[in-house]
Amino acid sequence: MPVTTVAGLLDAHDDHLRSLVGRVLTRIRGLCYVGDGERCATLPVVLEFAEARLELAAEGFDRLYVSRDELAADPLPDTDDQDDPEHEVGWADLIRPELALLVGATVTAVRVLEHDFRLTAPDGGLVEAWLLGGLELVFADGRALLAVNSVDALEVTAGVPGSGSWRRTALDLPGQDQRAPDRS
Template sequence: MFGIAGYRPVVTDTVGATLSTHGPNLRALLGRRLDSVLGLCFTVDGQWCSTYPLILDFGGTRLELVFDGFDQLYLSWNTIDSGVPIDTADPADPADSADPDPDLALAWADPGRPELDAVLGAAVQQVAVLENDFHLDRVDGQRAQAWLLAGLELVFDNGRKLQLYNVFSETTLELDTPESERRRREILG
């Protein structure tokens, strides 16, 4: 997946599925320090590509996450070898394998995000799975509404709160976001 050798994430799209599939591993992050973060970055300018997996290393336990669609969270644990080059060529497209565009080359690197820098070295005190209130007012005046899986929230011992959530298939990072009645949390610890 994504041209990353050995990467086999498990996709979930509800809080219940995320908790039943990944709950024990998420709880195991409690008390662990965030040692480093890697993201796929464009080699030409170092910019983080937020549509690819992000790796958070908690003392040797590596949480790998990426989002897709409105409510799909792809999580895996310790499956990505960041030393193996990324192969983004599409084997179904012969033109794609000819001469790759150097501007699109990706490599694992520090994504250089202040939200992540603020929590590096801090220990996780609480983990929560997030849901967002989604609603759509239809042309006929009716409202469609649902709670959609949004992402994860990590609260650290330095008082900072990091949210990793989905915005149209991109991993978005926010630090110390205030509580909102449009977002629910299922707290694991």
């Protein structure tokens, strides 16, 4: 079931997301095209940690699918069952250099991301809203992993924590106000 708001994400997944703080990222996997190894951005990504997994996919402008330990992220499936050989997919490690640097790093914070959506209506009026955009995992080494909805696609990148024009809601450690927005 997708979530479309920060409150909905926190209601459904707050404990699991906060439990990632202090864990080491051990692997990043995605469904990739068998022919060229490129990740299919419309399909899930699995972030593996010691004794935990986070599974993510995105759809539309603001829908984020989050699950834990539900997907069978095994090696390549039997591609004979897939109809179009050019679009056969299978699980593979995402080994882009910027993501590989995050493997082995410890999560120090998890932040929910929102983006400022603006649309000019046919009548000339402006429609504006903050839409659920994704997640930012901050690591002890000063890097961050961003998993963001890029209109029907989940983009996974590495960068500097707090970069970009996202509105962030930090999930803090137990005993702190986990819903206090971090407007960095």
